[in-house]
Amino acid sequence: MKSAVQDYEAIKTAVRTAANAHGEPQWFVDRRLAAIDAMQELALPEMQRYDFHRWPLMGNVELSFRDSDKHLADGLPKATNQIRFVQVGQTTVAVNLPADLADQGVILTDIFSAFRNHADLAKKYFMTQVTQYNENKLTAYQQAFLNAGIFLYVPKGVEIKQPIEAYLIQDSTVKQAMVSHVLIIAEENSQFSFIQHLTTRGDEANAAHCMVEVVSGTNSHVHFSSVDELGANTYSFLHRRANLANDARFDWAIGIANDQNTLGDITSELIGEGSHSESKVVAITTGKQSNGLNNRVVNRGKHTTANISQRGVLLEKSELVFNGIGNIIHGASGANAEQENRVLMMSHEAHGDANPILLIDEDDVIAGHAASAGQVDQNQLYYLMSRGIDKELAQRLVIRGFLGPVLEEIPLKEVRREMIGVIERKLKDGQHFE
């Protein structure tokens, strides 16, 4: 027991030293230390019908900073006039923000610069409103060992036409956890879309904690997309949450195609009256990997609308669990929550589950759900193959048809195309080993 306490004091000392050396403001160093204290007491989050307790998510309790090789970002699509942010490991490689947007007060910067230069905003919003650091052991870990991330602030009434693209590249050429945070603040009446790309370079076994917090202000319109392609040696925890104020519209469009186990937790809190959120996820699993994905919408405000639509494809011996959680809080009259969760198993050894979970504490609501877990339709495969199309392509066509209803509704063409590309790549990999 004594040695555990010594260890923990030693960890705190080491984190304080590293954070100070990193030039972090005192308020944030204090928050790190408070989070380490909290970690001792907190439990891992619970996920229904899914167990991830043995995953190596928190093996790394050392805070350190290093420069990554910028060339690890080579090969990204060419920037054509776009707003982009590129980070390799902890090193910010590029920030392109047009001058007119900066003049209007838009801030796009790495998270530690935001702590120093925009402390008022960062202090107010970083893990205080959308997510609390002391919700569970993983959220506390996030605050304690944060080592990368982005800060985006869009002021009142600012509309950004082009999507803001962020490339977050995990540097696994070295042994170090990725603890990354995307904090997005959309002020009243602002409008923009944000596209995030997660990838891994290098083969070291590292965890990735990728958190997203979105503050959707009154009547703001924000669209968040993520294309997740973390590597085969990366266990990941993807925590993504948005709070919606009155009449805010906020949508998720997420493609999960990581190559290792993934725990996903996506939440929209519809706090303001008349707010609306669409939460769309497609996921594909291969090999022996296991993905557990919670997609939760919470209707708190009156006349709020929150829809979930998830589709997953399983190959080989993989496992995929979709929990669709619709929670309508007492008082949220006129709320509307529909959800659809479907998984398609391409192999007899795959294990898929789609669980609709409705927690409704208000009478005057409309809520519905549909779920299915099934095998690929042999009749469809036979039909395609009877026209000379080989089995692999026939499977991919059937899968594309299955994912179509979710993919089609992704408004940004580029994202849709990229997701289809990522899915096809992973399908080809999965089929290769069949």
Place this chain on the structure above:
Amino acid sequence: MATLEVKDLHVSVKEEKSQTREILKGVNLSMKTGEIHAIMGPNGTGKSTLAQTIMGNSAYHVTQGDILLNGESLLEMPVDERARKGLFLGMQYPAEIKGVTNAEFLRAAINARRPEDDQISVMAFLKELDKNLDLLDMSKEMTERYLNEDFSGGEKKRNEILQLLMIKPSFALLDEIDSGLDIDALQVVAKGVNSMRGDDFGSLIITHYQRLLNYIVPDVVHVMMDGRIVKSGDAELAKKLENEGYAGLRDELGLKVNLVDDNR
């Protein structure tokens, strides 16, 4: 000239409680490109089983005999390979596939027959497509819809024939392509099949009704009962059957076969 031969073919299906039932009990058939053969027969006699087995549907198990395309056995060949070797099956109940457009599917089917470095150009594809749509009196809009998704029965059958015209197989097995069609649609389907007639095309048309054969005149007519071909002849045989019924032929041949249609 291509040949398709069925030799002493016995086929079983697995039924519930792992019982098997023999459906085809020794079918012999030989055809060449340039010929149209029709197979007629009462319900439940194995006509569709024969077509599905030639195509390679895994629900049907060959227990004896062989199927040869140009002298090569098809039995160990997967469905897609049989198709690329020149077989086509126009299905009674075509599958619906969401998310894949008809046009995209047709291109994939054509390209499956061509080498990687010689895929059909968009221009050539569209030209051929337009020509065939015209022939079948189909709108261009049909090709942008998802494959058979929410198609009417008649639209599905037309779409089968459109695929036939685009893919240009050596042998087309047409399984009750006439069922559920009104006379106008039937004529369109017949027009499509007739446009394929020539030295490089053969067809095996399975039908329950003689009506279709007024529009696609067969060179050879076979009658199937109880898993065997019991009589073959020319187009006149179909007409005779229409007048006398299957029961008449059965009694004439002295067969002890129970016809499903007898209960009517």
